Amino acid sequence: MWNYEKRLEFPVNIKESNADIAQVIISQYGGPDGEMGASMRYLSQRYAAPYREVAGILTDIGTEELAHLEMVATIVHQLTKDLSMEQIEASGFRNYYVDHTIGIWPQAAGGVPFNACEFQSKGDIITDLMEDMAAEQKARTTYDNILRLVHDPDVCEPIKFLRMREVVHFQRFGEALRIVQDRLNEKNFYAFNPGFDCCEGNVK
Secondary structure: OOOOOOOOOOOOOOOOOOHHHHHHHOHHHHOOOOHHHHHHHHHHHHHHOOOHHHHHHHHHHHHHHHHHHHHHHHHHHHHHOOOOHHHHHHHOOHHHHHHHOOOOOOEOOOOOEOOHHHOOOOOOHHHHHHHHHHHHHHHHHHHHHHHHHOOOHHHHHHHHHHHHHHHHHHHHHHHHHHHHHHHHHHHOHHHHOOOOOOOOOOOO
């Protein structure tokens, strides 16, 4: 499935440590609308996708989300790897530090651990794609919120790239939904019998 190039999808070169920013960014690693949930969602949903083109889109985007997960982890790592104990204590990073030192661990900005219940794989392709489109908008909103809080250009540039990709993913899922709807309409009795009413004259 994968051809892995040992480089980030977008470069991350952060010069200054900042635990406050790290605690915000980490939500896109393991938070409710983060990259880990996105990747698991799409790579799980693809197995129930009824059309190869749609399964391909889910695979493409699910794989790219793994690359985004790698970028977010790199951002958090570079923001925390040189923290002093004084910075850790002053920033409120001490609770995370006790459990994980400066390792990368999936959690939301509020400290809630990643949970697979945060995403769905329903097995109904329209339901799944509608969730996927909403998920991309929620991720885009989270990146918007991060950009309102963070002003370091070394952090903002990769975040802007990730935000842009959420918009592209939303558009691609919209294309997938149109493929599904077109295929289903070809088989849909109601589409070709608009006067049919199952509740009129058929129910005793």
